[in-house]
Amino acid sequence: MLNSRAAHHMSESNPDDALIDEVLDEALADYEGVVPDDVLALIREQLGDTLAASGAGRRLLRQMKPDPVVDRSAEIGDEAARTEDEGATGTDKKR
Secondary structure (H helix, E strand, O other): OOOHHHHHOOOOOOOOHHHHHHHHHHHHHHHEOOEOHHHHHHHHHHHHHHHHHOHHHHHHHHHHOOOOOOOOOOOOOHHHHHHHHHOOOOOOOOO
8 A cells, every 4th residue: 555654754753653554554454446546545644644643643642552661660869858848948847
């Protein structure tokens, strides 16, 4: 199938392009040979642009991605914790 997104956006790199292409390949596979190639390319471009640019499309793409792997949580340094405990007066609170 003609991948117009890749040709159209060669200079612009979207990290979701591969996922968008995969989704569009699956969604439009049954229309190949039924709908003329030029019309199918226009449909593909419109759907791809909508997925990439709209809030709803971005949310759908995010839902399709695996959750990020976190190997450790961020740590707050002792200095930041002390500053927060001292409050606005600058005196240490009793612990």
